[in-house]
Amino acid sequence: MNKLKNSAIGFLLAWQFFSAIPVKRQLTMNDKTVTWMYAFLPIIGLIMGGMYATTAYVLFTYSNISPLLLTIVLVVGMIVVTGGLHLDGWIDMSDAYFSYGDKEKRLAILDDPRTGAFGVISVICLLLLKIGFIYEAIVQGAFAIIPFLTYIPFLARIGVLTVFLTTETSKQTGLAAYFKGVIWKKQLSISVVLLCVGYIVICIVLANYSMVILIIAMLLGVLLYRKWIIKNFGGVSGDLLGAHCEGMEVLLWLVALLFI
Template structure:
């Protein structure tokens, strides 16, 4: 249980803005639990955002547009912009039009280029547009999707992490990939996914199946694209996938409402 609790707190340290200022033991078990807890982080973030949206809709005259902006900004704040940073780097690297080695060099470059700026502006505008339209079409259903989408997106990130080789042997992603006990991670994640999914389905939210199907389809395409253009996975590509999944899932939710 100690490794499980440490892994959960490590997940908050690495994948959110929560300032947990404590040194934890980074062993194989705690790191495995850290990744297994990733969907729980998404569920917690979605629940906080959904609760905030419910309060604003119930006790204020906030417009749909302003609420949508606050939700998108909230998504950025809760993750500390970590996944967006990966998306920016991915855009700069991919649109450099170099070979795999050149793209990996650009991916590691901390500077932001024009393609990264254009990419993040396009991504945030799409997310804002989809969230706004979903809110206009169904406010109550919207509250459920705010919870589900971060959860399902992080399941997709976990699937990608488990099933991909890293693009290089150095770096944080390569270190974590080497430390994770894959069999245990799959078991832990499957149990958590089953329990949480059963709870959602118990409420009669059958669009959950559609969102999960879209998530798996996006991950399959993104895996092939990653291998072809980068030779594997990196931390930036993992974060970029999280952002891409959220946009695609919001589009799906808009079509399901």
């Protein structure tokens, strides 16, 4: 019974921390519930993906919406559902990296709530690329994009979880360091493996082998991103995880565009 309660709290915590969906409850945070929170992160991504896919399907079927307007609706919807949380991380990461300072200066900029010019330019480029890739995918595949809308947010968050589990934090303080200290790493690692295996099995059963390419691209992206943040920031932080989620989605949409 306690396990069920902890998992339910973890599910609600995942929505509280990683989305704009209101969960107006005071929830218990301990090693069990925080571990469940991270275990549910990819599932939250899958549910979000289902929301995007449903929106696209309904608009495809019952309206004459243009591909460009549909793309804009989807991208704005992604920002609304996540509350812009990951975009904020992308902006902070960009400001810090393009400061061309040492690691200490970059970490200080990550903590600075102000937004700089590099962050603004970088997020505009990111959103333009996402809009461009999704638009081209819609033009080429129409209903074929439905599985990609569903699974790309799921895979991006598996990538976030993998980076979090395999990379030391850049600081010993902050939420990322706290969560890193209380999670059950073995259980979360098993969860990641099971989710990846389950995804591959579904792709094989559905004979949708192009979707398997996405998980390979995700794993390669994780390896490169880990190397990059360790070199430039000395480890991972909440902002860098959010930035990874946004960057990974754009990368996966590029890969999807090549295989639709």
